[in-house]
Amino acid sequence: MEFLFVLLQAVADYGSMGAAVGAGLAVIGAGIGIGNIGGHAMEAIARQPEAGSMIRSNMIVAAALVEGVAFFAIVICLLIIL
């Protein structure tokens, strides 16, 4: 516990550290979201292989939309650092 406090003091640039933590959290959100999409898409293709290509294109669209949201957070964190 004290080690963490010492680390916190040593970093001292709370703005940049906040940006780094924010970027990491954004990636967690994107990973969970896109993983969900991919997983459900796999199940759907396993249930009905003929619909495979339709499911694949919808999965990619949904993944791009979720990624767009994650990139919002990345851009804000970059703006803090720069």
Place this chain on the structure above:
Amino acid sequence: MTSFGKFVITATLLIFVSFATGYAQHDDTHKSTEMHETENGRKKFEPGNFIMDHIGDSYEWHIATVGEKHISIPLPVIVYSEHTGVHVFMSSHFHHGHESYEGLSIAKEGENKGRIVEAVGNETLRPYDISITKNTLSLFISIALILWIFISVAKAYSRRKGQAPKGLQSMMEPLILFIRDDVAKESLGEKKYKKFTPYLLSIFFFILLNNMLGLVPIFPGGANLTGNIAITMILALFTFIITTVNANKNYWKHIIWAPGVPWWLKVPPLPIMPLVEIMGIFIKPFVLMVRLFANMTAGHIVALGFFSLIFIFGEISVGAGYGGAVFSVAFTTFLFFLEILVAFIQAYVFTLLTALYVGMATEESH
């Protein structure tokens, strides 16, 4: 193609390309921004500046650095200052940003870093700047490329009526039919898709070509045009204008009085639903803009970061540099393939969402 048509296209291409036939610039006394002399004479590599220089805009097109010498294409600087009038000259006079010319110079730090500022009295002001920068020249090059590809494909279709497509036609036809059938007809319906298909095709191929050109590491590619938020802002603005101008009464009715929502969310003193819908009118194109910009810029930053790993390891020792280069090249190759996929996906998602918004705005009531 008629010989006059060929002449027009060649002249257009030459006009655009003539901006680039400046003279390659050699400068022996210049130190680059990413290498600085340390006390014992060795250069230190700064990845932050390296990456920012590559994804940003600049007044010259940098091709290579050989030792201390920069080889870059100088571009025209066109500036109007309220105090000293119009200045037009080539950016080689700045000598890579180290000297000033006619009272103008490139700012080194502060809020105008990397842009032209003018020293007036004690302060530095930013004049009206309509220079042909790297991104502008890249825009001209991609416009010339798009015009050449699609005019020749159109001529081929009118010349080869009823025959199977050949050559460039067969590369463009699947993409064009895909956008027309799976994007335009799906979202806009059979009756209205013809009106908006030209716009959808234009933005799809514009975004796709510029994304691809941004991946090419050497001139005429590599300028990261779609990672410039001004370009994506204009594309999103076009979508916003087309959606709003073509919206019918149902669209406005749904915004002010959304059906299926309880009445106490829609009336004053706090009409939450209409407020959210009105914010949505502006947020949807804004998200389009940020999605494309962030995807492209982030991809380039990661690719450049992988490249910088080689030099960062090289700082530690020469052997570590060579060893790290193997992994770095492998990662970067994988990332380039991913970026090609992302280029297609981002162009497709922008076009699909535009089609969806226009479709929702022009929907008949049901």
